[in-house]
Amino acid sequence: MRRSSDDRKFRLGTGVFAALVLLIVIGIAVELTRQSTLSIAKFGLKFWTTSTWNPVSGDFGALPFIWGTLYSSILALVIATPIALGIAIFISELSPGKLRQPLAYLTDLLAAIPSIVYGLWGVFVLVPYVRKLEVGTPDWLRKIPLFNGPPLGVGMLSAALILAVMVIPFTSSVAREILKNVPSAQREAAYALGATRWEAIKVAIGFGKSGIIGAVMLGFGRALGETIAVTMVIGNSPQVSASLFKPQYTMAAVIANEFTEAADELYLHALIEIGLLLFIITVGVNMISRLLIWSMKRRVVVPITAPIVPAEEALA
Amino acid sequence: MKWKSLVVFLVVALAACQPNESKTQTAAPASGGSLTINGAGATFPYPIYSKWFDEYQKTHPNIRINYQSIGSGGGIKQLTEQTVFFGASDGPMTDAQLQGAHGAILHFPTVLGGVVPVYNIEGVTAPLRFSGSLLAGIYLGKVTKWNDPAIAQLNPGVKLPANDIAVVHRSDGSGTTYIFCDFLSKVSSDFKQKVGVATSVSWPAGVGAKGNEGVSGLVRQTPGAIGYVELIYALQNKITFGDVQNSAGKFVTASLESVTAAAAGVTMPDDFRVSITNADGADAYPIASFTWMLLYQHPTDKARSAAMVDFLKWALSDGQKFAPGLGYAPLPQPVVAKEIQALAKIQ
Numbered sequence: 268m269r270r271s272s273d274d275r276k277f278r279l280g281t282g283v284f285a286a287l288v289l290l291i292v293i294g295i296a297v298e299l300t301r302q303s304t305l306s307i308a309k310f311g312l313k314f315w316t317t318s319t320w321n322p323v324s325g326d327f328g329a330l331p332f333i334w335g336t337l338y339s340s341i342l343a344l345v346i347a348t349p350i351a352l353g354i355a356i357f358i359s360e361l362s363p364g365k366l367r368q369p370l371a372y373l374t375d376l377l378a379a380i381p382s383i384v385y386g387l388w389g390v391f392v393l394v395p396y397v398r399k400l401e402v403g404t405p406d407w408l409r410k411i412p413l414f415n416g417p418p419l420g421v422g423m424l425s426a427a428l429i430l431a432v433m434v435i436p437f438t439s440s441v442a443r444e445i446l447k448n449v450p451s452a453q454r455e456a457a458y459a460l461g462a463t464r465w466e467a468i469k470v471a472i473g474f475g476k477s478g479i480i481g482a483v484m485l486g487f488g489r490a491l492g493e494t495i496a497v498t499m500v501i502g503n504s505p506q507v508s509a510s511l512f513k514p515q516y517t518m519a520a521v522i523a524n525e526f527t528e529a530a531d532e533l534y535l536h537a538l539i540e541i542g543l544l545l546f547i548i549t550v551g552v553n554m555i556s557r558l559l560i561w562s563m564k565r566r567v568v569v570p571i572t573a574p575i576v577p578a579e580e581a582l583a
Numbered sequence: 584m585k586w587k588s589l590v591v592f593l594v595v596a597l598a599a600c601q602p603n604e605s606k607t608q609t610a611a612p613a614s615g616g617s618l619t620i621n622g623a624g625a626t627f628p629y630p631i632y633s634k635w636f637d638e639y640q641k642t643h644p645n646i647r648i649n650y651q652s653i654g655s656g657g658g659i660k661q662l663t664e665q666t667v668f669f670g671a672s673d674g675p676m677t678d679a680q681l682q683g684a685h686g687a688i689l690h691f692p693t694v695l696g697g698v699v700p701v702y703n704i705e706g707v708t709a710p711l712r713f714s715g716s717l718l719a720g721i722y723l724g725k726v727t728k729w730n731d732p733a734i735a736q737l738n739p740g741v742k743l744p745a746n747d748i749a750v751v752h753r754s755d756g757s758g759t760t761y762i763f764c765d766f767l768s769k770v771s772s773d774f775k776q777k778v779g780v781a782t783s784v785s786w787p788a789g790v791g792a793k794g795n796e797g798v799s800g801l802v803r804q805t806p807g808a809i810g811y812v813e814l815i816y817a818l819q820n821k822i823t824f825g826d827v828q829n830s831a832g833k834f835v836t837a838s839l840e841s842v843t844a845a846a847a848g849v850t851m852p853d854d855f856r857v858s859i860t861n862a863d864g865a866d867a868y869p870i871a872s873f874t875w876m877l878l879y880q881h882p883t884d885k886a887r888s889a890a891m892v893d894f895l896k897w898a899l900s901d902g903q904k905f906a907p908g909l910g911y912a913p914l915p916q917p918v919v920a921k922e923i924q925a926l927a928k929i930q
Contacts, residue, residue, distance in 0.1 A: 319785070320785055321784070321785035322756075322781050322782075322783045322784065322785070323778070323779035323780070323781045323784055323785065324779070390797075390800060390801075390804075391800075394804065395804060398804070398805070417747060417749060419749055419790055419805060420804065420805065421790055421792075421801065422790075498754065498793055499792075499793060499797065502790035502791065503754035503790065503791030503792070503793075504786070504789070504790055504791060505785075514790040514791075516791075520754075523755075524754045524755040524756065524783070524791070524793065525755065525756045525783045526756075527653055527654030527656060527657050527755070527756060528654045528655060528656035528657070528755070528756025528757060528758075528782040528783060529656050529756060529783075530655070530656035530657075530659045530660055530680060530782075
């Protein structure tokens, strides 16, 4: 009797906390919308597609910021994912036992460095190297849209590189945990069938695929929202360009830069609407990754896990 | 049992919070004891303001002035919403902003600052000379090479390379940008039309860096770069900067004296909302500005109001002597006299 009432209380308590999360998310969405009504009413959907951002004339469009945010995050993902997975695989599968803990600890430590420190490192160390690279780029290569623009050092490439460094610990920590949790029966079965080490690792990765996608998307979410380090190296110039060398801008950066001095109502509402768009995009990205994981689970994981999981449960 | 201990814990925790809260609460009403006055606004005058509040408290131990340097825009917003007692701004409030406030707001210039062009050109060590129209041309993206005739003409004898000019501006909203654009808009109608004056503008050229330190850092790193920073920042960090041509046609090096001279060269309106960029006077440095404290003319809280008026009287007279040491140009005497008169309006 007492036990079941305790259960109920516990369930109620944790349920309230879970509901709190939902409430906070809804609250954010409502408040962002409420505070950006002026700009939503004035610009409507055009806000998503126009490129002017002029606080003097009160003309606002978010396209360059949306572009900069997505472009820099995707580039960062392309750079960071192979490295992060490499780290995760080495630590969980290949590393000698003595190295495993220190390596895991060090990668986790990277995630604890404040982003302003990454930003300063970017400005003083990374940017000069990127500038050297840009100055050294031969003229014929600079004619390609991907590489044109002035050799300033600050710009899309620096932003993507710094984001990649910041994303790596997140992706690799989660991927490492997932690989660690792959039942050893998986690998043993692969070895029993005469698999090489590489093939056994492939089996383990296949088993943890959905979780690894989740790890990558976690990194993507981190890259989308990163503010201060990016604003210090991206050049803060709102333009839509495929060039890696040109300065661009991100949504989080423009909010951080201009919010404190925005005294005009419409201007403030436009900045908050950018926050709303960032919120929508983040939710969208998360939903896509959920869908991806869900469709993968249905296709791949079920037939493999079925015969293995019951091993322990059968005993219980 | 567990629940009981949780309740006890909560009660204890609440009790522990209580004294702190009541301390800040009781500080509010003027019960003859101590008085806390809160303000918010511009970051530029923050060092001198905190020095002033510190010094003032030494002689008036019962008055405590808190200042949050959240930016001019935020200061104006909080003053309008009456969440702070006084505001501070690097640019005067617009008519629309004044109408939006709960009652009349008065402006009081406190100190002066200037903005200087900084640059990094290999092999050039002598200070370069700039005219307003040349700076406008550079920031509009029209003058793109350092050996452009427009630059060479003003700097005879200086060997200028054929490098591209890398334009650097502030990315964060800033009074520095406001002052710089205010000057460029006065001397170039093209700039006024295409860019205009605000704390953040839509720049046709260049890259944005955050803060004075961001701009000067990027300029120092990038060969061929030009940027603009506060005079204080340039002086404190010993960055060389260029001379700028004033309205009398003279090239003036920015200094505390030449900035104060700019303030002496304007006729001061009764509401003190005045731009002193491109001011008259042979010695006036053209990219200069007041920074203002903002106060309600008829505040409901008389005790705080009296304290604030007394503080301002001190800051405008005795307090001015702290300005040069911190890199701010002190106010000219006639401006101070006029302000002391205007302080009587606060009731």
